[in-house]
Amino acid sequence: MSSLKPILWGFGIFFAICLLAIVSIGLLLNHSMQDVEGVDVTLTNKTNVQVGETFDLVITVTNERPEETLDLSDIDIYHDYLDGFTVADIQPKPKSTMGDPFGEFRTFTFASKIPPGASKDFTFTLQAQQAGIFRGDVDICEDLQFVTSMAQTVVTEAE
Template sequence: MAASFLGLGGLMWLGSRSPNNADVQVSAPNSAGVGDQIQIIITIRNTSTETLELSSIDFSLNYLRGFNILLVEPKYSETSQFDSLGGGETFQTYYFYRTVEPGDTLIVIFDAVALFPGDFSGEVDVCIDSDFNCVTNIPRTIIK
């Protein structure tokens, strides 16, 4: 039992790490109308002296359930869904594995359409160099 607990604690610790070698911003509209096309823009700036890799971007379905993603640029290599540790939240993950050179900026644009009225918010985790080394933002969009 103790080994199991330590293992879970290790995963929780890994999941809580945040990269200090990148500036990450998530930009999404505060409001939209049903049927509006919107952009969710994620900006990653490499502030280190070494090459970084954008591993993945994880969207909480609590946020994404208000939208249909139409296009992602640059293109992702694969996608999957997972439930958070402890449950209660499901994430849609887009894997990129794209390098960002020192001093460079990578912009990822998710083109989407607003599906139905509601107040949508949830975590967006931008993972750098590992799926456990993430910057978390919580956008909120009200669809009318």
């Protein structure tokens, strides 16, 4: 019986550690799935363009927080939208860009601080590459939290 006691203690400690890990992961996922609070996002773009036409997608991010700076880390634009276009220019220039591991969106890292009550424009100059209806999410990220807007542009063949 005395050799069984350490084994039971070991299983008990292992079970407690696993339970703690599961609860911690759940809390982290719950926190990261919440929208960024105190942020307003406005997308301005042409809704109808022709193949070859260039236009601006302007993402205006407003920090509506009374006292807290918004630490905008990234803007994610989903490929459902970007697949119809070539990104010709971005202002301000992002610090880096990369695709996500699952190929769903492209991340533009800005690491931009927006003071309380201020707004900042992020302008993506796009050139239409193919005809179709292109619609996709645009995520404004602050660390692991984000707020989502939708971009849509209809591209027709050039006349």
